[in-house]
Amino acid sequence: MIAELGHFALVLAFGVALIQSTAPFFGARRDDARLMATATPAALTQFLLVGLSFAALVHAYIVSDFSLLNVVENSHSSKPLLYKITGVWGNHEGSMLLWVLILALFGALVAAFGTNLPDRLKALVLAVQGWISAAFLLFILTTSNPFARIDPPPLEGQDLNPVLQDIGLAIHPPLLYLGYVGCSIAFAFAVAALIEGRIDAAWARWARPWTLAAWMFLTVGIAMGSYWAYYELGWGGFWFWDPVENASLMPWMAATALLHSAVVMEKRDALKIWTVLLAILAFSLSLVGTFLVRSGVLTSVHAFASDPTRGIFILAILCVFIGGALTLFAMRAGTLAPGGVFAPISREGALVLNNIFISAALATVVIGTLYPLALQALTGTVISVGAPFFNLTFVPLVAPLLFLVPFGPLLAWKRGDLKAATERLMLAFGLAIAGAIVAAALGGMTSALALFGVWLGVWLIAGALSELAARIRLGGVPLGDSLRRAAGLPRSAFGTTLAHAGVGVTVLGVVVATTWSSEAIRSMKPGDSVDLSGYTVTLDGYARSAEENFDETRVQFSVRQGGALVATMTPTKRTFAERQATTTEVALKTTAFSQLYISLGDIAADGTTTVRLYWKPLVTLIWLGAVIMALGGLLSLSDRRLRVGAPRPARPRTNAVPAE
Amino acid sequence: MTRRQRRLALIGTAGAVLVVAAGLVLYALSDRIVFFNSPSDVVANQVVPGSRIRLGGLVVTGSLVKSGDGQVRFAITDGKASIPVSYQGILPDLFREGQGVVAEGVLGEGNSFAADTVLAKHDERYMPPEVVKALKASGRWQETAGSTGEPTPGAASGAAQ
Numbered sequence: 001m002i003a004e005l006g007h008f009a010l011v012l013a014f015g016v017a018l019i020q021s022t023a024p025f026f027g028a029r030r031d032d033a034r035l036m037a038t039a040t041p042a043a044l045t046q047f048l049l050v051g052l053s054f055a056a057l058v059h060a061y062i063v064s065d066f067s068l069l070n071v072v073e074n075s076h077s078s079k080p081l082l083y084k085i086t087g088v089w090g091n092h093e094g095s096m097l098l099w100v101l102i103l104a105l106f107g108a109l110v111a112a113f114g115t116n117l118p119d120r121l122k123a124l125v126l127a128v129q130g131w132i133s134a135a136f137l138l139f140i141l142t143t144s145n146p147f148a149r150i151d152p153p154p155l156e157g158q159d160l161n162p163v164l165q166d167i168g169l170a171i172h173p174p175l176l177y178l179g180y181v182g183c184s185i186a187f188a189f190a191v192a193a194l195i196e197g198r199i200d201a202a203w204a205r206w207a208r209p210w211t212l213a214a215w216m217f218l219t220v221g222i223a224m225g226s227y228w229a230y231y232e233l234g235w236g237g238f239w240f241w242d243p244v245e246n247a248s249l250m251p252w253m254a255a256t257a258l259l260h261s262a263v264v265m266e267k268r269d270a271l272k273i274w275t276v277l278l279a280i281l282a283f284s285l286s287l288v289g290t291f292l293v294r295s296g297v298l299t300s301v302h303a304f305a306s307d308p309t310r311g312i313f314i315l316a317i318l319c320v321f322i323g324g325a326l327t328l329f330a331m332r333a334g335t336l337a338p339g340g341v342f343a344p345i346s347r348e349g350a351l352v353l354n355n356i357f358i359s360a361a362l363a364t365v366v367i368g369t370l371y372p373l374a375l376q377a378l379t380g381t382v383i384s385v386g387a388p389f390f391n392l393t394f395v396p397l398v399a400p401l402l403f404l405v406p407f408g409p410l411l412a413w414k415r416g417d418l419k420a421a422t423e424r425l426m427l428a429f430g431l432a433i434a435g436a437i438v439a440a441a442l443g444g445m446t447s448a449l450a451l452f453g454v455w456l457g458v459w460l461i462a463g464a465l466s467e468l469a470a471r472i473r474l475g476g477v478p479l480g481d482s483l484r485r486a487a488g489l490p491r492s493a494f495g496t497t498l499a500h501a502g503v504g505v506t507v508l509g510v511v512v513a514t515t516w517s518s519e520a521i522r523s524m525k526p527g528d529s530v531d532l533s534g535y536t537v538t539l540d541g542y543a544r545s546a547e548e549n550f551d552e553t554r555v556q557f558s559v560r561q562g563g564a565l566v567a568t569m570t571p572t573k574r575t576f577a578e579r580q581a582t583t584t585e586v587a588l589k590t591t592a593f594s595q596l597y598i599s600l601g602d603i604a605a606d607g608t609t610t611v612r613l614y615w616k617p618l619v620t621l622i623w624l625g626a627v628i629m630a631l632g633g634l635l636s637l638s639d640r641r642l643r644v645g646a647p648r649p650a651r652p653r654t655n656a657v658p659a660e
Numbered sequence: 661m662t663r664r665q666r667r668l669a670l671i672g673t674a675g676a677v678l679v680v681a682a683g684l685v686l687y688a689l690s691d692r693i694v695f696f697n698s699p700s701d702v703v704a705n706q707v708v709p710g711s712r713i714r715l716g717g718l719v720v721t722g723s724l725v726k727s728g729d730g731q732v733r734f735a736i737t738d739g740k741a742s743i744p745v746s747y748q749g750i751l752p753d754l755f756r757e758g759q760g761v762v763a764e765g766v767l768g769e770g771n772s773f774a775a776d777t778v779l780a781k782h783d784e785r786y787m788p789p790e791v792v793k794a795l796k797a798s799g800r801w802q803e804t805a806g807s808t809g810e811p812t813p814g815a816a817s818g819a820a821q
Contacts, residue, residue, distance in 0.1 A: 344669045356674045360681040382696035392688040521730040582753045601750040610730045612750050
């Protein structure tokens with residue numbers, strides 16, 4: 001009964017989405033305030049209905065209602081409650097429902113908090129949201145109904161893929177979807193503005209907070225996925241250039257470019273056409289990602305099923321929305337008036353350069369991801385494009401971009417002083433060289449490229465802090481004055497510093513963990529020891545136990561450093577009876593951002609097991625950097641000038657410190 | 661600088677970066693990609709020894725031999741031909757004899773294959789499309805099993821399900 005209610009709510013939501021996509025649209029075209037006013041209640045109702053539907057599915061999973069095919073295929077009555085709930089989106093149907101729920105959530109947020117938007121723009125934005133919702137609700141209802149019944153119902157379910165029975169499933173997909181789907185708001189704003197034929201600095205001010213929020217979620221979502229893959233797959237790698245990973249990286253890069261170009265648009269009324277195009281591209285790439293992951297064209301843990309009708313349906317949605325938006329863009333772009341002029345050496349110039357490099361790097365990711373698919377479709381030749389390709393294309397394009405990052409915020413708008421900016425960065429330059437020398441002394445002169453990488457990481461962090469120091473005139477005026485200046489700075493200034501420093505932290509982590517990691521693979525029996533990077537790791541013994549829905553073999557290792565016991569680590573092997581599957585849970589020991597990592601192979605009858613150990617120096621900085629970036633975004637989002645619904649400040653900013 | 665010169669500087673920079681990007685991509689596509697081959701392709705001498713490939717098929721039942729220090733040997737078949745594979749490391753948890761696998765590595769002399777990466781399915785209900793393709797090409801694939809991606813018994817020298 002509850003399942004039927006859920007299904008019914010979903011059908012109703014589709015109906016409401018149809019109203020939301022038409023009534024406000026015609027209202028905006030005919031200037032009919034009553035029709036336009038339908039947008040807000042429609043968006044809120046739609047969210048309520050999709051929410052009800054989602055709750056019904058969660059309920060079916062919690063009570064293990066095996067009369068639902070979806071629950072049978074992906075759940076088991078003995079599964080812990082957390083994984084019963086996360087299992088809702090651990091499959092195709094449920095994850096699409098989560099996707100639409102988040103889409104409806106963003107629509108409802110715009111409806112509820114977009115009170116300062118002009119009526120026509122708000123009506124059009126919600127109408128565009130309604131189109132997207134309607135398309136995906138139709139997709140779920142016709143090809144991926146999570147409420148399909150099975151008759152007769154089996155007594156027990158087939159359980160969730162054991163690889164997915166992890167806390168990561170509770171965090172990674174919802175965050176990533178918040179990011180993916182959040183890009184739809186910027187898209188809706190762009191399409192609405194193109195329909196209106198009016199785009200100005202105010203548009204950027206309204207659209208930017210939503211983009212920033214989506215970008216934050218995407219940043220943390222990708223980082224979380226990377227960390228999950230790192231500890232779950234047992235290879236000690238954090239990024240595999242897998243097409244599914246690239247699918248999330250592409251919208252992230254487009255959103256990053258969009259954030260930066262929207263600043264130019266907001267402050268200087270320039271780059272309008274480009275910003276609107278980026279807003280369309282960011283969501284288009286999210287849709288491409290959804291298509292790649294959900295259509296089954298890729299080999300991956302994310303490819304739950306490969307029903308061809310689903311792939312074709314999503315492809316159709318993709319073509320209609322991307323094609324339609326780009327056609328509209330082509331028709332209207334010429335009518336947008338060009339904005340303020342600026343010298344090549346200026347804040348605007350730096351942001352344009354940022355966009356050029358990000359776009360070029362994004363293009364290499366798009367090609368590397370789609371080319372194998374196109375080649376296979378056209379010629380039947382199967383190739384794989386992996387790390388060697390991206391190391392040669394992506395890295396050389398991103399490295400100069402990262403080198404230039406510290407200069408940007410130090411340049412003034414319209415016309416910047418490169419010499420003054422360079423002088424302010426001399427200290428950062430020196431610190432970065434010192435960092436590279438320290439790395440060479442500690443880790444050895446392994447490669448010049450790695451030392452350059454360390455230099456780049458420190459340069460980014462120190463460069464970001466230099467900019468802040470310059471703004472508060474640290475050292476130039478008494479400390480008290482500097483602190484007062486710091487207190488007067490807008491939060492977005494700290495946001496920029498944090499985000500840029502976060503990039504540096506991630507770069508440092510990637511470079512150090514890749515270059516100076518060490519690895520050992522041994523066949524070990526109880527009592528055997530392995531030496532790795534100053535640690536002596538001894539296999540103590542085994543312990544078996546039966547858990548809620550699996551049997552577990554824990555392998556205990558004691559870790560000694562200079563003879564003294566510093567830790568015991570217990571990687572485990574889990575056997576899930578229902579699917580006859582085994583998973584490995586690695587053991588991690590974190591010391592000052594570095595990790596010791598132990599993974600296991602099969603345990604033989606005589607107690608011998610293959611053990612893989614890694615020492616990964618500074619590896620946690622990779623994800624910590626992403627968290628710092630997102631915190632920077634959060635800080636900017638909390639800035640009064642950016643806050644959704646906040647009125648414009650009564651007096652102009654007085655705290656901007658000129659770079660001269 | 662006039663407006664025209666500024667615009668030219670902008671277009672010139674964008675063009676230069678794009679040319680560099682295009683050059684890198686073209687070079688990388690000619691040099692840094694890995695082709696997928698089936699054991700039949702290898703036996704038919706379609707692969708130059710010493711080149712890096714992905715080899716896909718089913719693990720031959722009874723071929724798995726583990727020696728000390730993580731050395732593993734097994735054979736990959738597409739039903740027509742089989743290629744011995746050596747690998748140093750830990751096999752994925754879902755690696756099973758008789759099931760689909762993709763190994764990436766270098767083809768040595770005498771059709772021996774030294775893998776440095778072994779990819780198995782993430783889900784026991786799922787089969788890598790490359791493996792499905794290789795099995796279809798060798799006529800060992802039955803469409804009835806296609807939707808679940810499971811090889812039919814007997815298709816792979818008595819695959820144990």
